[in-house]
Amino acid sequence: MIEISMLTRRLAFSATLAALCLGGCAGVPQPAPAATARVWMTSGDRSRLLSEQPALVFRAAAGADGPVIAVDPAVQYQTMVGFGAAVTDASAWLIQTKMTPSARDALIRDLFGREDGGLGFSFTRVTIGASDFSLDHYSLADTPDPDLAGFSTARMEQYVFPTVRQALAVNPDLKVMASPWSAPGWMKTTGSMIQGQLKPEYYGTYADYLARYVRSAADHGVPTDYLSIQNEPDFEPDSYPGMRWGPEGRAEFIGRNLGPRFRAAGIGTRILDWDHNWDHPEQPLGVLADPVANAHVAGVAWHCYAGDVAAQSQVRDVHPDKDVFFTECSGGNWAADFSDSFSWTMKALIIGSTDHWARGVLMWNLALDENHGPHAGGCGDCRGVVTIDSRTGAVERNQEYYAFGHASRFVRPGARRVSSLEPEGLQGVAFVNPDGERVLIVLNEAVTPVSFSIREAGRQASAILPARTAATYVWRGP
Structure with a gap:
């Protein structure tokens, strides 16, 4: 009877201990939690x-x-850099001038932070000088001078650099890409930032211009991790800055001017070619076929406005050592239906672009106002990732916000597809x-x-x- 009583007590003690150790106790086996x-x-x-x-x-x-x-x-x-949108002049101006400090901080945390359900954007793009989404047209050296004595990033220091610095403070993993829309007009065949081509005699000067930008941005707390030498080089817009630049000229500039200039100055910024649509893969292939330029090109950047996303793989299959980035697409009133444009963005950009090797994926404007601006020429019905009401500072989150959030909030920098x-x-x-x-x-x-x-x-x-x-x-x- 004594032995049975002791056994009963031991069993009862073990059952009680197991019940108390649901959170895990040493020496007491627990069932593995369901994944x-x-x-x-x-x-x-x-x-x-x-x-x-x-x-x-x-x-x-x-x-x-x-x-x-x-x-x-x-x-x-591929290893991922991240997802995000461009801090254009328009986006930065709205964020810095049309929002209260507390609302501005909340929006930056929402877009670039990860706490409290933030999107965690870790990739962004800025324009070197004006684009169509600027208050006016300007370069960083408007006064003709081969020595660039008047070079200044003062315009970018007003709104763009402070916005990027705030984003970096929230997300130190943020990587920054920079793209010019045009060389200063005096370097071009038109004498204007609108249309034309860069004169070959100014290749060296323009390489210095871009190197000075990288150094000045860094001095103001904005790194330049990636740089494309020209936004959309196969297009000459007639109402905002732009510049046509064929593959032979780009190869000459990268291989014999900018690349050596960066290397001599110890600039680690990685150079991207193309920065244009999926419909002309022969253009970046032409640049990469030049062995001198090839040595200085880190990768190829793509836009969404023509062609098919599979072009990204077409080029990478020939040059598997080069990175792939998707760097611009805009929503707009031409795709106003939430369901249709949300599905397209998910299919073509979040899924399609990364499935075709993109390490980073960017929308165009981070923010625009209720009138699709401000802008100086160009697109009159584009949509930002968010819309900021210029009268009240209220923020509307658009379909691109939710599409990109499905990736940026969860896929961390350094993730592998x-x-x-x-x-x-x-x-x-x-x-x-x-x-x-x-x-x-x-x-x-x-x-x-x-x-x-x-x-x-x-x-x-x-x-x-x-x-x-x-x-x-x-x-x-x-």
């Missing part, structure tokens, strides 16, 4: 806007039962963050829901993606 994936969705009808949904539970894979998205972190591709195989009817892309966290972004363009499973390493989770909806799934590895 889960957190889920965020945005729907075309706006019923969900980057809103968190019930988590999915991973279970042992039980064979194929319906469509499957297979994620394989062992098959890795990894293999993901999507069934017919779904489009997606997957990443592994530096800490091992998995991120899967999926789009359902159909008008009916789709049921599927996410599978990785012998386990799977069942999911339902509503019609016209994108989702981001985040989970830990096995």
